[in-house]
Amino acid sequence: MAKIQLFDFELSGNCYKIRLLLAMLGITYERVRVDSTAGETQTAEFKALNPRGQIPVLVDDDTVIWDSMAILVYLARRQGDTRWLPDDALGEARVMQWLAVSENELLYGLARARVAVLFDKPFDIAQCHRDATPGVNAMEQQLSTADWLAADHPTIADIACYPYVSLAEEGQFALAPYPAVRAWLARIEALPGWQPLRA
Ligand SMILES: N[C@@H](CCC(=O)N[C@@H](CS)C(=O)NCC(=O)O)C(=O)O
Structure with a gap:
């Protein structure tokens, strides 16, 4: 089964979008806490994941996706139906x-x-x-x-x-x-x- 990680901070509304969709889709995942208010998105290690230095970042096995809008599109399409994102x-x-x-x-x-x-x-x-x-x-x-x-x-x-x-x-x-x-x-x-x- 694919392992999904969400690089996430509990007070971030952009991360909250992703937590909501994951929960509504019933997808289990691991949360990795990155405190964006304490500069933790600006480290070289984090920027190797997202060069913009921002959360959320989603890692699905070896695939890395950054930006909440892109992650929402990815999760909606990954589901294999058009419920959350119509395709017409x-x-x-x-x-x-x-x-x-x-x-x-x-x-x-x-x-x-x-x-x-x-x-x-x-x-x-x-x-x-x-x-x-x-x-x-x-x-x-x-x-x-x-x-x-x-x-x-x-x-x-x-x-x-x-x-x-x-x-x-x-x-x-x-x-x-x-x-x-x-x-x-x-x-x-x-x-x-x-x-x-x-x-
Ligand atoms: N357009 C981006 C915005 C992401 C964003 O602004 N993330 C904030 C937390 S809510 C962040 O990581 N800020 C840290 C920084 O900019 O240094 C998205 O939708 O993912």
């Missing part, structure tokens, strides 16, 4: 559209505001909130008429966007004006395999 042109594009939001507005807006608050990083929190707003607005619009972001069932689009939205208030970004987004968070939290960040 429009279905796949709809998922990619939300993966782009997760890596732009949510990462440079919500995630940065959170690290500014939790780890005292020098990001301008008000600017982060302005950067996040178009992405969260787009989610609210989509989820006002649909249960899920990209299809009529959960996909990796939902998994990619969930962590930093669910943790938005740790970065002082209020979710009160976003009722459809809050209802979607509750739907994700009811999925089999869901676990909290600090599990």
Whole structure:
């Protein structure tokens, strides 16, 4: 049986995406703790795995994959069905559209505001909130008429966007004006395999 390792830090929303999908797929794996707040992603040894010096990194036997978006795509496809990532042109594009939001507005807006608050990083929190707003607005619009972001069932689009939205208030970004987004968070939290960040 393949041995899967996740290079992971418990407070990282990017790593949380991968832990969620692995749990929802029922895949067992080993967690290797890398404290990104203590410089452990910047060692020569770690950069041999990911030259960008970032977690998450997934190792599947001899195959190394870095970047949460790439890892989500890999795990969804590795499963051998199209449940989490449709393979028709429009279905796949709809998922990619939300993966782009997760890596732009949510990462440079919500995630940065959170690290500014939790780890005292020098990001301008008000600017982060302005950067996040178009992405969260787009989610609210989509989820006002649909249960899920990209299809009529959960996909990796939902998994990619969930962590930093669910943790938005740790970065002082209020979710009160976003009722459809809050209802979607509750739907994700009811999925089999869901676990909290600090599990
Ligand atoms: N686009 C990357 C972003 C990964 C990322 O920013 N990881 C953070 C932890 S959440 C990290 O490793 N930061 C350490 C550093 O940049 O030195 C992904 O989605 O995997």
